Amino acid sequence: MxxxxxxxxxxxxxxxxxxxxxxxxxxxxxxxxxxxxxxxxxxxxxxxxxxxxxxxxxxxxxxxxxxxxxxxxxxxxxxxxxxxxxxxxxxxxxxxxxxxxxxxxxxxxxxxxxxxxxxxxxxxxxxxxxxxxxxxxxxxxxxxxxxxxxxxxxxxxxxxxxxxxxxxxxxxxxxxxxxxxxxxxxxxxxxxxxxxxxxxxxxxxxxxxxxxxxxxxxxxxxxxxxxxxxxxxxxxxxxxxxxxxxxxxxxxxxxxxxxxxxxxxxxGIWDYSASFVNKFGHRPEFLLPDRSKYVNMEKHFLKSYMDLLVQTCHRREALATGGMAALLLPKDKNSTEYESVIAAVTRLKLFEINAGVDGFMVYDVDLVAPMQKLFQEHSSGPNQLHVIPSMKISQSDLLVMPAGGVTLFGLKYNIAVGILFIDAWLKGEGHFYYSGKVEDSATAEISRSQVWQWIRHQVKLEDDDRTVTRGLVRALVQQVERQLGDESQPADLQERLHTAAELFMEIVLKRDFPEFITTYLNLDHTFLRRKF
Missing domain, CATH: 3.20.20.360 (Malate synthase, domain 3)
Known part of the structure; x- marks a missing residue:
């Protein structure tokens, strides 16, 4: 035994x-x-x-x-x-x-x-x-x-x-x-x-x-x-x-x-995109631009990946499923914001349906019915196994990085997502809501990956030609921490957010890229000593 x-x-x-x-x-x-x-x-x-x-x-x-x-x-x-x-x-x-x-x-x-x-x-x-x-x-x-x-x-x-x-x-x-x-x-x-x-x-x-x-x-x-x-x-x-x-x-x-x-x-888009930094982030030719502006499933390297996945699965009579819609619907169904979210999710998911996927995920339960209706309107039958993309996908199709730079908004957004994810983990939660979306370890991975890579390659911001350096990132981390914090909160919550900000800085300044943020946090003494 x-x-x-x-x-x-x-x-x-x-x-x-x-x-x-x-x-x-x-x-x-x-x-x-x-x-x-x-x-x-x-x-x-x-x-x-x-x-x-x-x-x-x-x-x-x-x-x-x-x-x-x-x-x-x-x-x-x-x-x-x-x-x-x-x-x-x-x-x-x-x-x-x-x-x-x-x-x-x-x-x-x-x-x-x-x-x-x-x-x-x-x-x-x-x-x-x-x-x-x-x-x-x-x-x-x-x-x-x-x-x-x-x-x-x-x-x-x-x-x-x-x-x-x-x-x-x-x-x-x-x-x-x-x-x-x-x-x-x-x-x-x-x-x-x-x-x-x-x-x-x-x-x-x-x-x-x-x-x-x-x-x-x-x-x-x-x-x-x-x-x-x-x-x-x-x-x-x-x-x-x-x-x-x-x-x-x-x-x-x-x-x-x-x-x-x-x-x-x-x-899915974000863990897959983050894997490029994980495996090749130190190489200049794999510099991934601002995800908030230049990275989506319509970009060639991601569309090629999805097309190859659908083609591969359907040739072998296996199901090919797409990613998750992270947007959250506002409660007011009559608001313009509600219509805007429905339109955005519809556009993204229609792109996947037209690529031949057999299904996808949504986070918001209220998105289930409209997305099911979308599937019924634009496909026939329970799945699309009959759709087999005919294009030839090459090595270069899968490895070419999209054009684009880095914006101050994108840098601050990545910092905020990274800090808030760590903060969520320190209170025993695996996802959180920010800026109208659900964020989880996949978006935390791409966020901290990009900040690490942009420091490593000393990229310049599109906004004002500043270089992304340790000093700039530290200053922005402090700024974002103040924006996310609330002085009326109990001291322990403020301390937890500060700990999350410090852990984020520690991760993005590592000489060698930590392979997974979840591994890093799961083995960190800060996480292990907490009582959940």
């Missing part, structure tokens, strides 16, 4: 803790982790080695000749899409299940699905993980009055943490358990069979996958789990989020590795 150490239950969650972390569930987590621990280590080492190789050789990613036979074989397909996944027009994104009210609101909506998010839109405190998994458990086992049965509710697209995250509160053989194995293992143990029996899953999102080898590992985990829980092969279906530029060159291979377990691929 493996040695397992588990922290005490979070305050106020003793019932939830004892329901989930039974002796049998802990044994299952222990077996799962000990079986795949070495593979997780290799995965992370391979990521580091790949980055080092690209840097040492000053080379670019490309479609690999070693796997050309997979791309060139026109005969293979993923397993057929399950009935309940065939219509994915509109899902509700960034739904952290620890936020009970929002989670339940999503369940009674008309959305096709819910992104049950333990990753980008969630802060992974022990309280939030236990509360969130328990809330899902309660819903699947139909213990909440007033909610539809799981077979009739929007499908649950469960999104465990990515491989860069660890669970600090559970050690197996002296090592912290990988975050995704903790989330996936508990969810599968407690609700996997019930979801399968209700033709409602288990369906997953896989975050931040960087290569087909990582997809292969997930496939092995799925097979092992199905065997242990007595589920048929292929019961688990997963949508891989293509959030890394490296993964965009291996989309066919990723689908191939997950063939029996694939629910398709997903494209």
């Amino acid at each position: 493996d040695n397992v150490e588990l922290n005490d239950p979070p305050y106020g969650l003793e019932k939830e803790f004892n329901t989930l972390l039974t002796a049998d569930a802990i044994h299952f987590l222990s077996l799962l982790t000990s079986t795949f621990n070495n593979d997780v280590d290799k995965l992370l080492w391979n990521r580091t080695a790949r980055k080092v190789h690209l840097d040492l050789t000053n080379s670019y990613p490309d479609f690999s000749p070693a796997t050309a036979h997979i791309r060139n074989d026109t005969t293979w397909r993923v397993a057929p899409v399950p009935r309940r996944l065939q219509n994915r027009h509109v899902d509700i994104g960034d739904t952290a299940p620890c936020q009970t009210e929002r989670f339940h609101q999503a369940l009674v909506s008309s959305a096709q699905g819910i992104q049950v998010d333990f990753d980008d839109g969630n802060c992974p405190t022990f309280y939030n993980q236990i509360k969130g998994i328990f809330n899902v458990y309660q819903v699947v086992h139909e213990k909440i009055h007033g909610l539809p049965p799981v077979s009739q509710a929007p499908i649950l697209m469960l999104r465990p943490r990515a491989w860069n995250m660890v669970e600090h509160n559970m050690l197996i053989n002296g090592r912290e358990i990988p975050g995704p194995l903790f989330d996936f293992g508990l969810l599968m143990y407690h609700i996997g069979r019930r979801l399968y029996e209700n033709e409602s899953g288990p369906f997953f999102y896989l975050s931040k996958v960087e290569s087909f080898l990582e997809a292969r590992l997930w496939n092995q985990i799925f097979i092992w789990t199905e065997e242990k829980l007595g589920l048929p092969l292929g019961s688990i279906k997963a949508t891989v989020l293509i959030e890394s530029v490296l993964a965009s060159f291996e989309m066919e291979e990723i689908l191939y590795e997950l063939k029996e377990h694939s629910a398709g691929l997903n494209c």
Whole structure:
């Protein structure tokens, strides 16, 4: 028997803790982790080695000749899409299940699905993980009055943490358990069979996958789990989020590795854009301009990525889904601002529909109905698997950076988002509202990435020709902190915002780019010593 150490239950969650972390569930987590621990280590080492190789050789990613036979074989397909996944027009994104009210609101909506998010839109405190998994458990086992049965509710697209995250509160053989194995293992143990029996899953999102080898590992985990829980092969279906530029060159291979377990691929703008800075930000040719002015899905490198994703998926009869609309609708439906938000979201999502996506996400529940109507008006049937873009997407199409500079507004906006995200994390929340949008770790990633890169390359502002330096950024951080703060707030809230501003400066001034802001914060003493 493996040695397992588990922290005490979070305050106020003793019932939830004892329901989930039974002796049998802990044994299952222990077996799962000990079986795949070495593979997780290799995965992370391979990521580091790949980055080092690209840097040492000053080379670019490309479609690999070693796997050309997979791309060139026109005969293979993923397993057929399950009935309940065939219509994915509109899902509700960034739904952290620890936020009970929002989670339940999503369940009674008309959305096709819910992104049950333990990753980008969630802060992974022990309280939030236990509360969130328990809330899902309660819903699947139909213990909440007033909610539809799981077979009739929007499908649950469960999104465990990515491989860069660890669970600090559970050690197996002296090592912290990988975050995704903790989330996936508990969810599968407690609700996997019930979801399968209700033709409602288990369906997953896989975050931040960087290569087909990582997809292969997930496939092995799925097979092992199905065997242990007595589920048929292929019961688990997963949508891989293509959030890394490296993964965009291996989309066919990723689908191939997950063939029996694939629910398709997903494209989103901000994590993917941030990955360019993550992998190549020190190279001048990959200088990414102001996202608030020059970066959107219509730009060539992002449109090429979306076109390739749709083409790849539909050739293999897999679903291709788009990103999330982050805009929030004003309460006054008769206001010009309301009409403006509807128009903006419609334009962006119509662009994705015309590109051939089978669905996308919205954050605001009130956007579900108008976006479903938009899909019905501009496409036929439950999906667009019949739409296969014919263009040839090359290496240069995926790597060319858009033209543009840096504005003072964009610099200050990125600073504000970065500070507010850290502030949200320090109070145990994974997303927040700012300037009419929901912001989460994806927008925090691109925000801090751009500030780091602009300092690194000493870019000049379009507004007044000033150079983006450490001194300028520090002065703007102080200015933004004052604007975001409120002197009438209690001293501890003011201190938390100041701590967030200092952490933001620390991150953007690092000599070497911190790979993920969430990893950096999750391992920081400021986060670890807080009691949630």
